[in-house]
Amino acid sequence: MSEKPLIIGVAGGSGSGKTTVVSNIIQSIGENRVLLLQHDSYYRDLSHLPFEERTKQNFDHPSALETELMIRHLDALRNGYKIDIPVYDFVKHTRSEKTITALPHRIILVDGILIFSEPELRKLMDIKLFVDTDGDVRLLRRLQRDINERGRDLSGVLNQYEKFVRPMHLEFVEPSKRYADIIIPRGGENLVALEMVIALIEGKLSS
Ligand SMILES: Nc1ncnc2c1ncn2[C@@H]1O[C@H](COP(=O)(O)OP(=O)(O)O)[C@@H](O)[C@H]1O
Numbered sequence: 001m002s003e004k005p006l007i008i009g010v011a012g013g014s015g016s017g018k019t020t021v022v023s024n025i026i027q028s029i030g031e032n033r034v035l036l037l038q039h040d041s042y043y044r045d046l047s048h049l050p051f052e053e054r055t056k057q058n059f060d061h062p063s064a065l066e067t068e069l070m071i072r073h074l075d076a077l078r079n080g081y082k083i084d085i086p087v088y089d090f091v092k093h094t095r096s097e098k099t100i101t102a103l104p105h106r107i108i109l110v111d112g113i114l115i116f117s118e119p120e121l122r123k124l125m126d127i128k129l130f131v132d133t134d135g136d137v138r139l140l141r142r143l144q145r146d147i148n149e150r151g152r153d154l155s156g157v158l159n160q161y162e163k164f165v166r167p168m169h170l171e172f173v174e175p176s177k178r179y180a181d182i183i184i185p186r187g188g189e190n191l192v193a194l195e196m197v198i199a200l201i202e203g204k205l206s207s
């Protein structure tokens with residue numbers, strides 16, 4: 001592929017609806033034209049720690065993620081090379097032996113809570129979207145998701161939220177909103193904003 005891809009970043013707090021927004025964009029633009037790269041896939045492996053220790057880590061600080069690898073991957077894709085995306089296990093807090101091979105695409109969607117707080121990563125993005133959802137709504141969604149899908153219990157989710165998620169959100173995620181080109185209030189339910197974003201992407205692709 002000789003043309004450089006269009007790289008679209010989708011940031012926002014945990015549970016804000018990033019994945020929902022991204023899925024809507026992919027459905028509208030067409031799966032075969034888009035590659036999704038999630039910062040979540042680049043969480044550092046903690047298999048060297050006992051399980052109890054892993055659960056006590058701060059996963060909301062930039063140092064918890066191997067952002068340098070994600071940047072190398074984006075550079076490789078921009079230059080026409082394939083990459084091997086890590087597979088992360090949120091139940092065990094570990095990275096799998098397996099990877100997923102991804103080929104260069106015309107559009108690359110990048111999502112994650114901290115993608116705009118990393119200058120090197122931010123620099124690579126052509127369009128930056130921030131999904132803005134109230135903290136109480138995000139906490140309720142996260143409670144449900146983490147208990148149903150990530151092997152957590154009520155008190156674990158609440159402790160983690162109070163100790164790490166909320167303070168790191170205020171320190172890193174919320175201030176990074178200033179770098180967004182478009183702020184999407186309420187996330188995936190905001191169909192007007194989604195239509196505008198999709199029209200913008202289509203316009204960029206045809207220009
Ligand atoms: N508008 C919405 N209404 C109800 N539930 C939603 C809505 N948007 C997202 N969710 C649910 O909330 C949870 C978190 O949403 P998700 O899109 O995964 O957020 P993020 O990727 O920002 O963490 C998911 O279980 C999702 O199904």
Ligand SMILES: Nc1ccn([C@@H]2O[C@H](COP(=O)(O)O)[C@@H](O)[C@H]2O)c(=O)n1
Pocket residue numbers: 013014015018040043059060089090093094112113165
């Ligand atoms: N082992 C891990 C790794 C990350 N988290 C939490 O995931 C959140 C980011 O993912 P979203 O899909 O919600 O954007 C982040 O807030 C971390 O606290 C975790 O709980 N365990």
